[in-house]
Amino acid sequence: MHKDIDTLIVTPEDMGRIDRAAALDLSSYGLMERAGQAVAAAALRRFPGALRFAVLCGPGNNGGDGYVAARALQEAGAAVAVHALGETAALTGDAASAFACFSGSVAPLSAYVPAAGDVVIDALFGAGLSRDVPQAVADIIEAVCRKAALPVLAVDLPSGVDGRTGQVRGAAFEASATVTFMCRKPGHLLLPGRSLAGDLEVFDIGIPARLLARHADHMRVNVPAIWRLALPEQEGAIHKYGRGHLAVFSGPATATGAARLSAAAGLRAGAGLVTLLSPREALSVNAAHLTAAMLKPVDGDDDLSALLDDARLQTFVLGPGFGDGARARGHVRLLAEGGRRLVLDADGISAFRDDPAALFALFSGESPRLVLTPHDGEFARLFPDLAQDGALSKIDRARKAAARSNGILILKGADTVIAAPDGRVLVNGNAPPWLATAGSGDVLAGIVGAHLAQGMPAFEAAASAVWRHGEAGRIAGEGLTAEDLPDAIPPWPE
Ligand SMILES: NC(=O)C1=CN([C@@H]2O[C@H](COP(=O)(O)OP(=O)(O)OC[C@H]3O[C@@H](n4cnc5c(N)ncnc54)[C@H](O)[C@@H]3O)[C@@H](O)[C@H]2O)[C@@H](O)CC1
Numbered sequence: 276m277h278k279d280i281d282t283l284i285v286t287p288e289d290m291g292r293i294d295r296a297a298a299l300d301l302s303s304y305g306l307m308e309r310a311g312q313a314v315a316a317a318a319l320r321r322f323p324g325a326l327r328f329a330v331l332c333g334p335g336n337n338g339g340d341g342y343v344a345a346r347a348l349q350e351a352g353a354a355v356a357v358h359a360l361g362e363t364a365a366l367t368g369d370a371a372s373a374f375a376c377f378s379g380s381v382a383p384l385s386a387y388v389p390a391a392g393d394v395v396i397d398a399l400f401g402a403g404l405s406r407d408v409p410q411a412v413a414d415i416i417e418a419v420c421r422k423a424a425l426p427v428l429a430v431d432l433p434s435g436v437d438g439r440t441g442q443v444r445g446a447a448f449e450a451s452a453t454v455t456f457m458c459r460k461p462g463h464l465l466l467p468g469r470s471l472a473g474d475l476e477v478f479d480i481g482i483p484a485r486l487l488a489r490h491a492d493h494m495r496v497n498v499p500a501i502w503r504l505a506l507p508e509q510e511g512a513i514h515k516y517g518r519g520h521l522a523v524f525s526g527p528a529t530a531t532g533a534a535r536l537s538a539a540a541g542l543r544a545g546a547g548l549v550t551l552l553s554p555r556e557a558l559s560v561n562a563a564h565l566t567a568a569m570l571k572p573v574d575g576d577d578d579l580s581a582l583l584d585d586a587r588l589q590t591f592v593l594g595p596g597f598g599d600g601a602r603a604r605g606h607v608r609l610l611a612e613g614g615r616r617l618v619l620d621a622d623g624i625s626a627f628r629d630d631p632a633a634l635f636a637l638f639s640g641e642s643p644r645l646v647l648t649p650h651d652g653e654f655a656r657l658f659p660d661l662a663q664d665g666a667l668s669k670i671d672r673a674r675k676a677a678a679r680s681n682g683i684l685i686l687k688g689a690d691t692v693i694a695a696p697d698g699r700v701l702v703n704g705n706a707p708p709w710l711a712t713a714g715s716g717d718v719l720a721g722i723v724g725a726h727l728a729q730g731m732p733a734f735e736a737a738a739s740a741v742w743r744h745g746e747a748g749r750i751a752g753e754g755l756t757a758e759d760l761p762d763a764i765p766p767w768p769e
């Protein structure tokens with residue numbers, strides 16, 4: 276597929292618009308025919324041992340794809356049982372045409388009895404799911420997935436998964452694989468949709484790339500092609516200051532490890548110099564554990580102000596293990612007023628829970644130089660209204676938070692979303708589950724800081740850091756601890 280549209284993420288609403296635009300130039304039934312044929316081909320390829328394909332067809336075009344697939348499977352000599360939700364006489368448009376071309380018998384959905392050897396083709400609802408699935412569908416999902424544990428191939432989306440949010444509407448199939456068309460939808464990438472979709476195939480049914488690009492909304496999968504052009508130059512003889520100087524605030528003597536993880540990651544991720552800014556009472560414990568990173572005492576705003584006279588210090592990480600909220604707020608104010616770039620993580624985020632607007636005001640009005648790295652709990656402290664709004668997807672939440680804060684949001688989790696105030700959004704997909712370990716977030720903050728220190732724009736710095744963090748997790752492998760991660764940070768991709 277065209278490599279530029281390969282990474283696009285399109286909401287069901289935008290996809291509907293694209294389908295309608297495509298139908299002006301192309302036969303919309305032709306699109307459905309190719310979609311259904313692709314589903315049948317995937318079914319035969321993935322399930323050569325199937326005794327029977329049970330094709331469950333819904334009332335819209337998703338059901339239409341199902342009738343095309345059923346016909347193609349029958350023509351290929353496979354045993355097929357087709358069951359419809361609702362009256363087939365009520366089908367309209369392309370779905371009615373697809374039904375008319377299918378010559379086999381169609382039984383009601385309620386008559387389907389899952390049998391061993393069946394492979395279920397789920398063509399009940401796709402992009403058009405607009406409310407919770409009816410009870411009859413919830414019952415079938417229970418019978419197929421829980422009681423009979425049959426393999427399911429989903430058409431476009433597992434029925435019950437909301438394509439815009441990835442949330443389950445009432446109940447949803449758990450598919451072993453899903454065949455979708457042209458582009459991924461948010462529901463394929465955001466949890467729980469991502470795990471319910473199983474192995475995802477994106478099939479090109481022939482909608483022109485220009486239509487996709489015109490109607491898509493700056494949402495993409497986080498891949499190196501997106502930020503490669505913003506990578507720092509790697510010249511052989513570059514001076515260490517040329518590769519940027521990152522400063523990381525340490526917590527008190529009892530909580531210094533988190534900041535050292537950020538510092539170690541910052542060095543590995545390419546910052547030329549990393550300085551740990553430590554309370555005096557924690558200097559000796561920090562010194563005992565540091566080799567390549569430098570150490571400077573900072574106890575309060577006066578120390579920090581003096582340090583900010585050094586114009587080479589432009590980039591800071593504040594939050595990992597930091598503790599003291601009042602001190603954090605004072606430091607953040609000085610850094611903002613000094614025009615510095617800041618990665619605000621963990622305790623640094625929580626420090627502004629009583630007055631998030633004060634934080635946003637400090638970084639308003641110019642190109643973003645604040646990167647916020649909350650997990651869901653920290654996000655809710657800064658953006659309680661967005662966290663509580665059940666209608667918003669994780670993408671919507673990150674995007675609105677970025678706009679409000681004029682910062683880059685890294686909303687963490689297995690489906691980390693990176694968003695910029697200008698509306699660009701990336702969904703990350705390379706993080707292995709074992710990256711969820713204590714201290715892993717501190718490493719991420721250090722990588723973001725290193726990228727900023729090397730002069731990358733904030734959005735690209737954040738996105739590439741999330742990607743490299745995911746790769747480090749894969750390289751370090753299952754059973755990793757956060758201490759293994761810095762050494763596993765890979766070089767920049769070719
Ligand atoms: N040109 C196109 O439009 C193409 C569309 N394709 C297929 O078309 C699908 C989208 O088709 P539609 O927009 O018709 O949507 P769907 O077929 O996903 O569902 C819409 C139908 O289901 C009903 N419905 C929605 N939620 C319901 C619920 N909870 N309980 C009961 N009924 C509910 C709606 O009233 C409507 O009749 C895609 O997912 C894809 O499979 C493909 O054929 C490729 C081309």
Ligand SMILES: Nc1ncnc2c1ncn2[C@@H]1O[C@H](COP(=O)(O)OP(=O)(O)O)[C@@H](O)[C@H]1O
Nearest residue numbers: 687688689706707708710711713714715716717
């Ligand atoms: N199930 C998961 N799969 C992959 N990555 C995950 C998963 N859960 C969390 N992560 C990632 O692990 C890191 C955890 O960071 P965080 O929540 O701040 O923990 P900590 O404070 O312990 O470092 C984040 O980068 C997050 O995106």
Ligand SMILES: [K+]
Nearest residue numbers: 397400432434
């Ligand atoms: K479906």
